[in-house]
Amino acid sequence: MKRWIFLALIAALTLVLAACGTGENGSEEDSGSSENTEEGSSGGSSEEVEVSMQNNDGEETATATLTEDDSGVNIALEGENLSSGEKGFHIHNSGACETPDFQSAGDHYNPTDANHGFDDPDGPHAGDLENIEVSEDGTVSAERTADMVTLEEGQDNTLFTEDGTALVIHSEADDYESQPSGDAGDRIACGVIEQ
Known part of the structure; x- marks a missing residue:
């Protein structure tokens, strides 16, 4: 007991x-x-950033989720109602997505003043990403890593600049070498990267 x-x-x-x-x-x-x-x-690495991307008619066509780890900023893209085929996908240097042509998003994000393209010996831009493939049914599900940028505010190559940044999908594939943007065609979707 x-x-x-x-x-x-x-x-x-x-x-x-x-x-x-x-x-x-x-x-x-x-x-x-x-x-x-x-x-x-303040943009720490535990942050998750959601980006809503619109098409040229101003309708939401894709969403991207940005997270950061030791490999860089990971971008998980999910989209629909896009034309099929290989498409250029980039980070641009202005946080503005004005329809219909998204020219307001500016050039590729390039804080290091490099040439465009993975195949250029003096490239790539920090905002250059690998092409994405849109299925025949107009959907895309892709993951890309931007290893030259950060979500940490105030750091070199941060995506939270004074002018902001944006994600852009182009109508054609990026050839990874043509200047200044890989001959990737028109901008068919755009989304502002913001906190």
Whole structure:
């Protein structure tokens, strides 16, 4: 009988200590979360940025989710109602997507003053991304990594510049070498990258 009481007391003491420990860790986690939130609000790597992309008629046609890890800024793109085929996909240097032609998005994001294209020895632009493939049914699901940019505000090559930045899908494939934009054709979808 005494043994059961002793075991019950040990179990109760363990639960109390565990609860106290959780409280302390919870406080630390809360303060950590607070720091993460602050980092997130200033563009920290834990941030997730949603970009809504519109077509030339101003209708939403795609969404992109941007996250950052050690490899760079990862872009998960989901879209529909696009013309099929291989398309150029870039980050542009102005956070404006005015229909119908999206010329307001400016040139490719190029803070290092490089040449365009993965196949140019003096390239690529920080905003150059690999082409995407739109299916016959007009849908696209693709993931691309921009390894020369960051979501951290105030850092070199941040996507949160004074002028802003935008994601753009082009009508044709990027040839990865023609200047200044890979001969990728018209801009058929655009979305502003913003916090």
